[in-house]
Amino acid sequence: MSLRRLLVLALPLAFATATLSDRASAFEPSSTECIAPANPGGGWDFTCRQVGKTMQDLGFIPGTMKVTNLAGGSGGVAFAEVVNKRNDDNNLIVAASSATSSRLAQGAYPGGDMGQVRWLASVGADYGIIAVAKDSKFNTLPELFDAIKADPSSIAVSGGSAVGGWDHLKVLIAAKRAGIDKLRQIKYVAFEGGGEAVTQLLAGSVQAFSGDASEAKGFVDSGDIKVLAVLAPERLPGDFSKFPTAKEQGIDAVGANWRGFYAPGGMSDEAYDWWVETIGKTYKSDEWKKTMASNGLAPLDLQGEDFEKFVAESVAEIKELSQEIGIIK
Amino acid sequence: MDALSSLADGFAVALTFQNLLLALLGCFLGTIFGALPGLGPSNGVAILIPLAFTLGLPATPALILLTSVYYGAMYGGRISSILLNIPGDEPALMTTLDGYPMAQQGKAGEALALSGIASFVGSFFATWGLVFLAPQLVKVALLFGPAEYFALFTLAFATLGGIASRNQAKAAFSAALGVGIAMIGVDAQTGVPRFAFGEVHLYDGIDFLVAIVGLFAVSEVFIFLEHRGEEAHAEGASKLVNRVTAPLSMLRKTAGTMGRSTVLGFLAGVLPGAGASLGSFIAYSVEKRVSDRKGTFGKGDPRGVAAPEAGNNAAAGGALVPMLALGVPGSGTTAVLLAMLLALNITPGPLLFQSNPDVVWGLIAALFIGNIILLIMNIPLVSLFVRVLLVPPKYLMPAVAMIAFVGVYGISGSTFDLVVMVLFGLSGWLLRKLDVPLVPVILGVLLGGQMEVNLRRELTISNGDWSALVDSWLSITLWGLAIVGFILPIIVGSFFRTNVGKGRSRESDDPD
Amino acid sequence: MSDRILGVIGVALAAFYIWQATLIQESFMSDPVGPKTFPIIIGVILGLSSIYFIIKPDPEPQWASFGRTMEVLFAAAVLFGYAYALPIGGFVLTTAITAMFLSWRLGAGPVQAAIAGATISVGIYVLFGLVLGLSLARGPWGF
Numbered sequence: 001m002s003l004r005r006l007l008v009l010a011l012p013l014a015f016a017t018a019t020l021s022d023r024a025s026a027f028e029p030s031s032t033e034c035i036a037p038a039n040p041g042g043g044w045d046f047t048c049r050q051v052g053k054t055m056q057d058l059g060f061i062p063g064t065m066k067v068t069n070l071a072g073g074s075g076g077v078a079f080a081e082v083v084n085k086r087n088d089d090n091n092l093i094v095a096a097s098s099a100t101s102s103r104l105a106q107g108a109y110p111g112g113d114m115g116q117v118r119w120l121a122s123v124g125a126d127y128g129i130i131a132v133a134k135d136s137k138f139n140t141l142p143e144l145f146d147a148i149k150a151d152p153s154s155i156a157v158s159g160g161s162a163v164g165g166w167d168h169l170k171v172l173i174a175a176k177r178a179g180i181d182k183l184r185q186i187k188y189v190a191f192e193g194g195g196e197a198v199t200q201l202l203a204g205s206v207q208a209f210s211g212d213a214s215e216a217k218g219f220v221d222s223g224d225i226k227v228l229a230v231l232a233p234e235r236l237p238g239d240f241s242k243f244p245t246a247k248e249q250g251i252d253a254v255g256a257n258w259r260g261f262y263a264p265g266g267m268s269d270e271a272y273d274w275w276v277e278t279i280g281k282t283y284k285s286d287e288w289k290k291t292m293a294s295n296g297l298a299p300l301d302l303q304g305e306d307f308e309k310f311v312a313e314s315v316a317e318i319k320e321l322s323q324e325i326g327i328i329k
Numbered sequence: 330m331d332a333l334s335s336l337a338d339g340f341a342v343a344l345t346f347q348n349l350l351l352a353l354l355g356c357f358l359g360t361i362f363g364a365l366p367g368l369g370p371s372n373g374v375a376i377l378i379p380l381a382f383t384l385g386l387p388a389t390p391a392l393i394l395l396t397s398v399y400y401g402a403m404y405g406g407r408i409s410s411i412l413l414n415i416p417g418d419e420p421a422l423m424t425t426l427d428g429y430p431m432a433q434q435g436k437a438g439e440a441l442a443l444s445g446i447a448s449f450v451g452s453f454f455a456t457w458g459l460v461f462l463a464p465q466l467v468k469v470a471l472l473f474g475p476a477e478y479f480a481l482f483t484l485a486f487a488t489l490g491g492i493a494s495r496n497q498a499k500a501a502f503s504a505a506l507g508v509g510i511a512m513i514g515v516d517a518q519t520g521v522p523r524f525a526f527g528e529v530h531l532y533d534g535i536d537f538l539v540a541i542v543g544l545f546a547v548s549e550v551f552i553f554l555e556h557r558g559e560e561a562h563a564e565g566a567s568k569l570v571n572r573v574t575a576p577l578s579m580l581r582k583t584a585g586t587m588g589r590s591t592v593l594g595f596l597a598g599v600l601p602g603a604g605a606s607l608g609s610f611i612a613y614s615v616e617k618r619v620s621d622r623k624g625t626f627g628k629g630d631p632r633g634v635a636a637p638e639a640g641n642n643a644a645a646g647g648a649l650v651p652m653l654a655l656g657v658p659g660s661g662t663t664a665v666l667l668a669m670l671l672a673l674n675i676t677p678g679p680l681l682f683q684s685n686p687d688v689v690w691g692l693i694a695a696l697f698i699g700n701i702i703l704l705i706m707n708i709p710l711v712s713l714f715v716r717v718l719l720v721p722p723k724y725l726m727p728a729v730a731m732i733a734f735v736g737v738y739g740i741s742g743s744t745f746d747l748v749v750m751v752l753f754g755l756s757g758w759l760l761r762k763l764d765v766p767l768v769p770v771i772l773g774v775l776l777g778g779q780m781e782v783n784l785r786r787e788l789t790i791s792n793g794d795w796s797a798l799v800d801s802w803l804s805i806t807l808w809g810l811a812i813v814g815f816i817l818p819i820i821v822g823s824f825f826r827t828n829v830g831k832g833r834s835r836e837s838d839d840p841d
Numbered sequence: 842m843s844d845r846i847l848g849v850i851g852v853a854l855a856a857f858y859i860w861q862a863t864l865i866q867e868s869f870m871s872d873p874v875g876p877k878t879f880p881i882i883i884g885v886i887l888g889l890s891s892i893y894f895i896i897k898p899d900p901e902p903q904w905a906s907f908g909r910t911m912e913v914l915f916a917a918a919v920l921f922g923y924a925y926a927l928p929i930g931g932f933v934l935t936t937a938i939t940a941m942f943l944s945w946r947l948g949a950g951p952v953q954a955a956i957a958g959a960t961i962s963v964g965i966y967v968l969f970g971l972v973l974g975l976s977l978a979r980g981p982w983g984f
Contacts, residue, residue: 031772039375039740044667051378066381068976070742073529074515077743080529108515110529156790162522189786193664196601199604205474205790214671218656218678295671327520327615375972439862496899501853502890508883509858516865516876521867523876523967524858546922550943551913668922723947723954726942729960734936735965738927739975747924755917762902763847781879785872818909 022167025060027090027270033066034261044095046067046295047259051123054287059175060278075100082118084247088266093120093275098166098257101311105318106164106328114315117159117262118272119308121279123288124297127213128170129243133201134224136208141229141249144208145178152185158206160194164327170231170255174246177253184325201225202268212257213240214296218285224259231255236298254286258300260307276304277289333461339690342389343698351394351473352695356702359401359612364409366546366729367736369418369538370402370645371512371661375613388673395694396649396668400452403605403645404449404707406637408445408714411427412437413729415545419537420605420641423613425545427633432627437715438573442497443583443631444638446575448797449700450587451639453572455515455646456593456696463682466647467654473600475786476798480807481600482780483609488614489769489813499765507773508780510535518785529743537774539737540745543753544760546733550726551758573712574672575631583635586616594640598647605644605776612640618814646696653681653689662725750769844898851891859884916946931980932970937962 033056034048045067051164052065066158078094094117104114130141138144148155159167168188186309189206191197194215201209202224209216209225214234219225221239229246230236233254236243246253263275280303282288292299304308322328338624342348355377360374374395381391406421411428424444431440458466471480489500514534514609525531590612597608616636617626626633649661658664658679670677675685682689717725737746757767784798791797862880879902906912924941941958970977 042668045375055479066976069740070743070745071533072741072745073532076529076532077745106520108532112528153792156408162515162517162520187789189789189790190554190782191646191786192517193658195667199470199601199651199657200474202510205472207784215656218680221676221684222679224679294673296676376975379857379974382905384935473864491943498893498897499885499899505890509880509887512880512883516930518872519867519876521866523880524861551916554913554916554943554946555909557946608942624970674953721948723944723949724949724957724961727943727957731936731940731961731965732928734923735932735969735975735977739969739977742923742976745929747927751917751920751924754920755913758913763843764899764902765847777883784879785874788874790870 013095015111015156020166023077027268027274029061029091029271029274031063031066032061032091032093033089034097034231035068035070035078035082035092036217037070037072037075037094037096037100039069039071043097043259044075047095047123047261048098050291051282051288052259054282054285055278056322057287058282058285060282066130071296074103074108076103076112077100079109079112080119082264083112085310087264090269092267093261093263093279095259097259098314100262100319101314102164102166102169102322104313108323114311116265116267117265120261120263120272120275121303121307122258122260122300122310123279123283124292124295125256125258126296127236127298128167128257129213129216129227129240130174130212130221130229130231130246131198131201131209131211131216131225132169132207133204133225134226136226137234138208138228139226140244141246142178142230143249145180145251146173148175148186149180152182155206155208156189156206157210158189158197158200159210160191160197162190162326164322164325165190166255167194167210167212169321170253170324171253173317174229174231174251174253176321176324177246178251183321198225203233204311212296213298232298236296238293240307256298256300258310259297260302273304278308279303311314333577334458335686335690336684338695339692339694340697342687342691343393343694345612347693348393348695349774350811351390351564352757353702355394355397356401356404356706357400360402360405360408360703361401363402363405363407363421363573364417364714365405365732365736366409366415366417366598367542367733369406369675370420371664371665372740373398374536374662374665374669376655378665379668380729388670388675388685389691391466391669391673392666392688392692393699395397395666396692396696397699400645400664400681400696400704401661403452403642404445404448404703406649407448407634408441409729410712411440411444411634412717413549415549415729416541416771418660419541419771419775420609420644421637421811422541422606422768423609423637423640425633426613426768427628427630428639430629431631431634432629432718436572436717439575439579439631440634440713441714442573442708443579444577444634445704445711446580447583447590447635447638448707449704450643451591451642451644452646452696452700454591455598455643456693456700458595458643459646459693459696463650463654466650467679469655470599470651470655472801472803474801475783475790477801477804477807478600478783479780479787479798480804480811482776482783484811484815485610485741486780486809487771487811488611488618489772498766499763500769502779503760503765503767504769504773507770507775508611508777509773510540510770511777512781514668517782519769520788521678530743534778535749535774536737536741536746538740539750540753540769540774542733542737543750544757544770545753546729547751547769548757548761549755550730552761553722553726555758557820573715574708576626579631579740583632586620586632586635587639587732589619590616590636590639591643595647597640598644598659599650600650601651601659602659605648605662606642606660606772607643609637609641610772612643613637614815649696653677653692654679680719723828751779779830843904844894844899844900848891848898853889855884855888855891858887861978875933891894912946916943919943927978929980931982932977933962933966934980935978936965 036045036048038044048067048302161167227243362368406417407424409417410421410424414429416422595610651657652663876919937958940961944957945954969975
């Protein structure tokens with residue numbers, strides 16, 4: 001992997017040096033485009049549209065950013081398209097999230113590897129929570145995990161993603177840090193979306209729920225569910241500040257559903273630097289702070305190399321977990 | 330009444346010039362999206378989200394625009410179902426069964442007018458249901474766990490036998506085909522790909538829109554190609570009739586149908602795991618069971634047009650209950666609406682009615698307004714819609730085919746989907762030749778995955794104990810209904826039936 | 842006879858389906874039902890209903906003449922071609938050609954068909970591409 005990655009990194013460099021004479025000045029964006037690897041209306045689509053709109057409003061890009069929806073394979077179709085056909089497009093960025101890194105880690109994009117593209121920056125994160133119904137006998141995360149440890153079949157956890165998806169992995173990350181070694185025996189029931197998963201918690205079909213803070217907010221406000229732990233490095237701002245993190249309870253687990261962008265692997269360094277800087281400026285703008293607040297996004301400020309390192313670590317962790325539970329070999 | 334005064338406040342919000350204009354625009358565009366094959370309500374709403382963004386609309390007007398599109402599409406889907414035998418979107422699937430035969434008998438205008446009124450009745454009363462019953466109905470939604478959903482889907486498949494009465498084996502074959510297609514893709518409960526043959530495009534499964542458009546629209550083009558120049562397909566003007574309203578007697582005859590279908594559709598809509606397609610489907614099959622004494626359903630019975638239309642529009646209203654009160658989308662469209670709500674900084678959930686009353690009641694008032702606009706818009710437009718039949722097929726069918734391609738490609742950007750769609754078109758053409766009904770295929774694709782998933786969820790929760798499937802009174806009731814209402818009659822019926830059904834052809838006899 | 846052929850194809854399809862279902866790799870964290878059970882049940886239903894066609898076929902349907910069948914297959918080939926050409930040639934050109942072909946084969950004269958093809962293509966492009974902002978395929982000329 002490292003060799004391939006080196007090549008990928010070296011190639012555009014060579015290309016850039018070769019053409020340095022006729023591209024003396026820095027990168028100038030022309031008609032910018034953002035690929036949302038899903039149908040309109042989903043999270044990736046909103047990432048593209050909202051970031052694009054903010055950039056336009058702030059005058060960072062000429063004209064509007066074109067949003068192209070390229071659905072399929074949980075983002076795999078768009079990934080393959082970028083790697084195979086749009087590899088040297090300097091005006092292209094692609095919306096990504098922890099779903100992208102977990103698919104990459106599990107090899108769910110055939111032939112896909114995180115080194116084939118360049119990771120630009122994050123624009124925020126939605127931290128995970130683990131919750132139970134309001135009348136549940138569990139009051140802290142360790143209590144819940146003790147019950148699972150004693151009898152894994154007694155607790156079913158619902159979540160809005162498929163098995164091996166982010167909501168499932170969050171429970172596993174926390175359980176592992178809590179010292180549960182039989183991760184495979186944890187009962188996880190996949191539902192379509194966080195809303196349905198919370199509803200089944202209220203209906204009493206399952207005993208616990210794993211999801212993102214934003215999708216549970218309505219039920220937290222109404223008091224129907226009890227948040228046992230927030231999987232964030234420190235307490236979240238706003239309404240969620242009254243809930244303890246897992247770390248406070250002695251379980252050092254963080255689960256951030258980040259949102260960000262990657263760019264084609266053959267993007268020139270000038271263009272890469274320009275995008276990193278521009279997304280960074282957008283992230284720090286007041287307009288984006290407002291968008292983040294209204295979307296329930298918590299801060300996650302990583303650009304360029306820091307972001308690439310973050311994604312690499314997250315891919316490595318998910319790979320290890322997935323091997324442990326047997327999703328990949 | 331508390332709800333009524335809140336509703337009055339809602340009307341104060343909705344009745345501004347801008348909001349009325351947006352509702353009008355939304356209703357119009359929605360009707361068009363619904364009518365065009367390949368663009369359903371969910372895509373229609375999704376397409377307009379960027380527009381709402383660019384216009385910089387605040388929450389309430391944006392929601393008014395999008396829900397008008399949603400309701401409009403529910404009205405519009407019936408148009409191509411009746412005129413072309415191509416469902417404009419998935420909830421309008423059942424309307425093809427009696428709507429198209431009516432059109433073939435020269436009653437296209439009546440069918441369109443009647444279905445327009447049935448749509449109004451369905452969504453009008455469903456919106457009242459939303460006003461008064463939303464908090465109570467949330468409790469109904471909470472009664473449904475995986476076991477109950479599994480029983481509900483079993484009931485839905487059990488009713489299939491009643492729909493395609495001619496050859497039960499072909500209906501079963503067709504439904505199995507559909508469920509088989511629904512199995513393609515990554516399995517949510519284990520994460521392993523099934524029937525994907527290493528093709529990444531198949532990992533997300535096959536979109537039901539691709540299946541509908543392929544089976545109905547593309548295969549219709551093939552049928553026209555095959556019959557070019559022949560008498561039966563060269564018509565057009567001969568099908569057109571003067572009447573563009575529904576006679577009062579027809580309305581009186583279908584009043585009971587609309588009432589029953591509205592209740593059933595609404596309930597199906599309220600259940601987040603069911604949705605509008607199930608609403609129209611259950612409404613049709615129950616109506617056939619209850620009132621089809623002479624076996625006229627499927628041959629142009631007006632009740633067979635009123636039932637699914639009242640049902641799917643009522644379901645559309647019902648689906649807003651879990652969306653607003655639980656934050657759970659009951660259908661693809663409400664999922665998109667929900668995403669929009671979140672983007673507008675509105676948190677759906679149990680407190681929404683208290684925390685954002687202006688948004689909720691403004692939205693409900695807008696639904697009433699949109700509904701009336703749609704009724705007014707749809708009745709005079711019937712005379713315009715039937716003119717579609719005046720366009721010779723040699724121009725109409727290429728346009729329909731191209732719109733179908735655009736609908737699929739414009740949303741997913743995927744050549745692969747187009748290829749799959751043409752394959753569905755060829756299969757649809759063959760299956761039609763062999764008299765295999767296509768409706769069960771689509772139902773299989775739409776509901777099959779849900780059926781399996783709920784079975785497996787329940788057994789995961791119960792640690793593999795199968796008796797958990799029947800351990801609530803609700804699931805026992807649903808199983809009882811399925812067996813007594815639909816499975817037994819087939820067995821008993823086939824015991825007594827002679828070969829009455831054989832040799833009947835689709836176009837032959839008149840329902841009256 | 843046609844129904845019997847359908848039955849044979851159906852049985853073959855069911856067998857293939859069940860065989861493929863048994864090949865689904867069982868992951869270590871399987872639920873009690875597993876990913877194979879349901880597809881196998883579906884395959885069995887598919888097979889049983891197909892056997893029924895072989896035993897009790899319906900009356901023979903009206904098949905198209907050989908020429909017309911070829912016509913349908915050729916049209917399908919054109920539509921496949923369209924699917925692949927779309928991202929390369931751009932929306933307006935490929936759509937106009939495809940619509941023209943269909944219109945011609947459905948009985949329009951060459952000139953009528955050309956006009957119809959161009960009208961349909963440009964009409965859809967204006968409505969969906971320009972007014973509604975759907976991302977239709979961009980060809981070498983940007984449309």
